[in-house]
Amino acid sequence: MRCLYVYNPISGKGHAEKTKKYVVKKLRERFGEVDVYATQNAGELSEKAAQACGQYDVFVFAGGDGSFNEVVNGLAERENRPVLGYIPTGTVNDIARSTEIPRSVRGAVKNIVSGGAYPLDVMKVNDRYVMYVACSGGLTGCSYKAEQSTKKMIGKFAYALEVLKHDLVFDEYPVTFSGAEGNLETSAVMVMIMNGRSVASFPVNRGGLLDDGEAEIVIVREQPRKRETRVRKHFRYFFSVIRVFSRGFHRLRKRKNMFVGVGKSFSVKVPDDVVWNFDGEMGPKGQIDVSVLNKHIQLIIPRPRRRKKDRLCAGSASLETPLR
Secondary structure, three states, X not given: OEEEEEEOOOHHHHHHHHOHHHHHHXXXXXXXXXXEEEOOOOOHHHHHHHHHOOOOOEEEEEEOHHHHHHHHHHHOOOOOOOEEEEEEOOOOOHHHHHHOOOOOHHHHHHHHHHOEEEEEEEEEEOOEEEOOEEEEEOOOOHHHHOOHHHHHHHOOHHHHHHHHHXXXXXXXXXXXXXXXXXXXXXXXXXXXXXXXXOEOOEOOOOOOOOOOOOEEEEEEEOOOOXXXXXXXXXXXXXXXXXXXXXXXXXXXXXXXXEEEEEEOEEEEEOOOOOEEEEOOEEEEEOOEEEEEEEEEEEEEEOOOOOOOOOOOOOOHHHHOEOOO
């Protein structure tokens, strides 16, 4: 069995380089043949993932949610995709939280050595691929606006600092949604489409399944009120968005200012100047068309535990794919 391990030697203050020998030793215990590559330039991770298709059985990589997005975009359209092994070394690691992959190097490597390979969904958004979230509007720009140096110093608090500096002013924008739930034209301050459970370390989509072929969507519907001051309006918008993170999708279904839906494909039309966030990275502007690719990639995750509500569909143990 052939395995390729790709890492960024300067990520996490050089932690990936320091742990390389340990990681490679453990990978060889399970896979035998392990090649190692240290990236030097931006975009190499995606290129290596594409090149691994048909050449390697397992592609192991270290990085954050943005790195995972790079890998998915590198191999999503190719045949003979390798099984993925993930070592989360990012700031928040929402994909690891959703899949229950340990967020330490040793824990993640132990998972790769002893876990199972399971097929998971991926969202295709326009001509790009998204693993766990596509969102726009209030609070969604802080993850890609925060400086990398600040994130290394204070971790996820860098996002909170970015919110205080730039993201406390909320503007409503027109949204047209079209999907299986029907059509909706409204004014919104945030749109969030989820294929995972965690966003910004909050369990926004608690109980969401990662292999059911569907994505969840929430639209925070807000518009100005008569004789309302600008400051009061922004505070109201802010707390509406915060409820999504503090309460989660499923507890918001009965609120009049929230639209919550689920579907395999849908379209969301927004103005051309509205920026989307894809897996924590800056995405395109304007309208997006979303389709869920059911069980499109294989990822090594902890094996399901009995009597515990799992991340996968009922009967998920039978879906386990043995490593080739």
